[in-house]
Amino acid sequence: MARKIVLTSGKGGVGKTTICANLGATLASKGLRVALLDIDIGLNNLDVVMGVENKVVYDIVDVISGKCRAKQALIQDYKYPSLYVMPSAHTYLKESITGEHIKIVVDNLAETFDYVLIDCPAGIDLGFHRAVSAASEAIVVTTPHISAIRDADKVFTILRSYNLISTSLVINRVRGDLILEKEMLSVDDISKLLKEKLVGTIPEDDEISTMILEGGTISRISECRMAFDMLANNIHFGTDLIYDCTHKYKGIMGGLRRTLKRKI
Ligand SMILES: Nc1ncnc2c1ncn2[C@@H]1O[C@H](COP(=O)(O)OP(=O)(O)O)[C@@H](O)[C@H]1O
Ligand SMILES: [Mg+2]
Incomplete structure (x- = not known):
């Protein structure tokens, strides 16, 4: 039986x-x-990010309406054979889809997978509730910016009214150089503010934007690759290693990198 994890944030x-x-x-x-x-x-995204939008035949609404089976709507990733995406619909009267519909799809997938990761829409309205009610765990994503942190805080409060096994926090787009310059809140400050379990930090990394343009996930050995590895280990094995985004900006070489980064 899969772990059913929703990724949510409030802020888009x-x-x-x-x-x-x-x-x-x-x-x-x-x-x-x-x-x-x-x-x-209505705002499908994940299939585009994964670079598989050309392979879309059926989507989640087709599964819900009984037009196809869940298996038929799953698209296998090019790189990792055990990774599949179920795309969302391009257009649809989304109000007619309920949390119960999503839950049935998720529970169906949970029988054959180890993980079902649910990509939640922005906001805290119907789409959010549909996503959360189908999950048993939630990961709240924030950036180190005040507006995102405030929204994450609201989301954690709402999540308390759900019967989730666990809630945890990922801080994305962390700039180690700005933290050292005291121009960005540190990861510690943010987790103390939110008082939630931190499971990962992901640095701001140009490779992420490039990879999205190309379609597909990061492949080269890079900073964010290491950060994702730690995040995955923390989730899967329960380890407690958080990627230090400031590391490469410390020491003499780090100072040089910081100066260069500010000049770009
Ligand atoms: N760690 C990162 N470093 C650089 N760019 C990032 C990072 N994380 C996300 N982005 C970029 O930010 C934008 C929004 O990301 P996305 O995942 O679509 O957000 P959401 O799903 O929360 O709306 C995308 O263009 C993506 O490439
Ligand atoms: Mg999105």
């Missing part, structure tokens, strides 16, 4: 889809069977 554009895709790919690279579920109905 903080990296839910990016983290869903790359966490899924990292777990799949360890041989685990992972299904990614895009439930941002």
Whole structure:
């Protein structure tokens, strides 16, 4: 039976889809069977990020309406054979889809996968509740910016009214250089503010934007690859290693990198 994890944030554009895709790919690279579920109905995104939008035949609404079976709507990833995406619909009267519908799809997938990762739409309205009610665990994504942190706080409060096994925090787009310059809140400050379990930090990394343009998940050995590896290990094995985004900006070489980064 799969672990059913929703990635949510309240605020849009903080990296839910990016983290869903790359966490899924990292777990799949360890041989685990992972299904990614895009439930941002009408604003499909995950299939584009994964570079499989050309392979879409059926989507989640087709599954819900009984037009096809869940298996038929799953698209296998090019790189990791145990990674699948179920795309959301391009257009649909989304109000007619309920949390119960999503739950049936998720529970169905849970029988054959190790992980079902649910990519939640932005906001805290119907789409959010649909996604959360189908999950048993939640990961809240924030960036180090005040507006995102405040929204994450609200989301954690709402999540308390759900019967979730666990809730945890991922901080995305962390700039180690700015933290050392005291121009950005540190990861410690943010976790203390939110008083939630931190399971990972992902640095701001140009490779992420490039990879999204190309379609697909990160492959080269890079900073964010290491960060995703730690995140996946913390989730799967229960380890407690958090990627230190300031590391490469410390010491003489680090100081040089910091100066260069500010000049770009
Ligand atoms: N760690 C990161 N470093 C650089 N760019 C990132 C990072 N995380 C996300 N992005 C970029 O931010 C944008 C929004 O990310 P996305 O995952 O679509 O957010 P959401 O799903 O929360 O709306 C995308 O263009 C993505 O490439
Ligand atoms: Mg998204």
